[in-house]
Amino acid sequence: MSAEALPKTYDPAGTESRWQHAWETSGAFHPDPSAPGEPFSVVIPPPNVTGSLHMGHAFNTALIDTIVRFQRLRGKNVLCLPGTDHASIAVQTILEKQLKAEGQRKEDLGREAFLEKAWEWKAQSGGTIVGQLRRLGYSVDWRRERFTLDAGCSAAVIEAFNRLHEQGLIYRGEYLVNWCPASGSAVSDLEVEMKEVDGHLWHFRYPLSSGAGFLEVATTRPETLLGDTAVAVNPKDSRYAELVGQTLTLPLVGRTIPIVADDHVDAEFGTGCVKVTPAHDPNDFAIGQRHNLPLITVMAKDGSMNEAAGPFHGLDRFEARQAVVAAMEAEGFLVKVEPYRHSVPFSDRGKVPVEPLLSTQWFVKTEPLAARCREALENFDPRFVPERWSKVYRDWLTDIRDWCISRQLWWGHRIPAWFVVSETGGAITDTTPYVVARDESEAMAKAESIYGTGTHAHPLVLEQDPDALDTWFSSGLWPFSTLGWPDADAADLARWYPTSVLVTGFDIIFFWVARMTMMAGALMSAREGSGIPWIPFRDVYIHGLVRDEQNRKMSKSAGNGIDPLLLIERYGADALRFALVREVAGAGQDIRLDYDRKSDTSATVEASRNFANKLWNATRFALMNLGGQTPASLGEPDPAALQLADRWILSRLARVNRETAERYESYGLGEAAKGLYEFAWNEVCDWTIELLKRRLNPGDNPSPEALADQRTARQVLAKVLQELLVLLHPLMPHLSEELWHGLTGEPEGTFLALQPWPALDGAALNDGLEAQFAELIEAIRVVRNLRAVAGLKPAQPAPVQFVTGRGELAQLLQEATADITALTRAESVVVLDPAAAEAARGQRALAGVCGELQVLLPIEGLVDLDALKGRLDKDLAKAEKEIAGLAARLANPNFAGKAPPEVVAECQANLAEAQAQAELARRRLADLGG
């Protein structure tokens, strides 16, 4: 690319798609497991195929891609593996909704046709998502793309289920589960959300069987009284002590139920009597177990009342509630109704209250697995970043309940269990025997070994469990199923397991992180003897959520999501990525992305776009000034030829190189982004380029010295820019790739993405020089400020005088005279010692002080006296304020006595300087007055 061909503003659209295409077709991110380099691997959290990606995914993507691109530059053998998740319940909900709109039910289609539709949906949604990920510039290996329901992942699920079952970690049984009537399936505890709702507390009287009165109970769910099998009181409650053991007659039903004593009951709450419905409430279930109470289920799986509900049979649970209350009132059992605000469990997906329902389901026995994970955590395995999330993880793994993994859904992994239905008259019942196997023939073999081969008239008949597995069961295998497990010899698995880091939001620590570690504990710990860790990732980097301008979590369901593509089209993928990463700071907090919904604009992303444009123009400047040369053809600058500004920026470059690498390495991504932004914009563009301009353009008939210096300036500019582009590449991959090619002239088949991280030039680091240069910058700023105060036109030259008694500073200014002239439009630059300045006293001049330096602009006749005085007054006030503070501190004997000597010394030095400043300002003011 030539300088002339470069437009003045950066247009991301074409550039980004071109490099995305080039990277992918060249296989740049398709690693070879046998290639050299320390392995570094990440499996991406697979997005659900429920439509399209939102800003949260873009955020996650930006973070992961920054990390893996950095590691690639560091020479690691990097695998970043993409994929999507089948999201069993979510997708099925979507599809059923679609069917409903067409007046159909999934049963009308049948399982096979329904699954066909689901796969069609997957193809469409998955395609959209993959397109979005590509558009972000994700440097993943698309050739290894996976889907949780693909053949490999499915084989892994079957194997995992079998092994866990063999280990006794999976069992089937009848328990109270969270039943979602909307989706007609059991869900896990994690898929239940407690919501505060305004309800009622109904107080009912239950008559004692003896006829000697009543007990009063209160409930938020009157319909469940039909299934009551006891009333409980606290054993220490003297009011009811003698009633324990007696019985009541359950109203409407007429059943005789006992009064039991149980610690769970809070005597202080309400009347101290609790109706007990073991088949419809988890606490009551526990009470029922302790007291051997019968379980009476009064509700069907669709949320309606069943036969056991007698006259209420067929009513929906909420209709039944009203009907039961009415009946109770009619019979005189209703005491009162109070408004009552309480928590109700809702199904995450179905958006309806879940029903605790007795049901036969498959479970994972979690405690042994959780214990193993807790133990590993003692050794910081995995290591959470920020560390505080490890406590959240550990707490959840403590007192964990068994995990219900079966779902009455079609879309998902069908449970690899076969019922021997010939033993139970051809139907699957709760007592039908079953075998767990890898496939039907293995199941048959297993069944035959137990039940015999059957007879011709009564053959052994198997039927696979119709239910599917919880999606998170397969997601839990993701870090190893994607690498080839259960094939123990899989090259990818051998090379890249355990993965290096898992990057995900704190909202799925339980869903995913903990499930993955538990699954790995059961399935990968066999490798323990080999010395390879089984925990599926070394680090877990937890990030926050993207929130909208009103601080709400961005989500599709809330309708406040922002389509990342909208911002990408407007500002470019790099700008969006940079904006997202730059907002990340500190300890995994949420980030707020400002966004104007009316205009679809974002000031934050726009600022990043402007930064991209700044880099574009800096490179454009270089191309116009390197005389057609490249960094390689120019070569490294000769250290002996370097000027002050050269040595400064090279020192800064080396420091930024080191800092940036450290920040990328330690997940300080936001800091890395901010640091590079400041370095590039302020130090490279505002100072270095401005300082180099003069030397890059030596004018007509330049001297040999000027030509040599031009070459040095070109070398410095080329080196700084090229290195900066590498450091920025993880954050702005497309732009940096484009500019790097422009700068280096490398052919398309070579990629910045695969270059080595620039070696740290330790010799260039120079603290003293950087401090000195900061003084020079300050001096120039003071001059510019004085000019602005005086109202000088920018183009108008003015003489500049510096006064300082510090020889070293004087020498620095002397050396930089040409630079100062260029950057301050100085007519002349003179450096005086205080004695010489004394002789020149009385001249009309603008004066300013900075540190031990006095800056004078003697511009007779042009001076606005008031402005001049104002400036000096300001300087004086500032110095006096500082003097007051420092003097007070030093006057405190405790300070001198207890503070570290270097702090005291610094304080004294600062005081002396402030006093000198104040003195200078006073004398100048006096001069003006006279």
Added chain:
RNA sequence: GCGCGAUUAGCUCAGCGGUAGAGCGCCUGCCUUACAAGCAGGAUGUCGCUGGUUCGAACCCGGCAUCGCGCACCA
């Protein structure tokens, strides 16, 4: 109820023991041949409140307040 986080400039957020910072916004002046998506200059804060530790606290410790989140949950 238990736990976690936040509270700093108009906005979004850094800073986490030694005299308060950035970006955006705002004010002033500039189309200076890299960039007006820009350049130069400037203003802006009892660092939530309250005790304590310390020579010294935005920073450490105790309490309180407000907001947010997670877990648990009493019918």
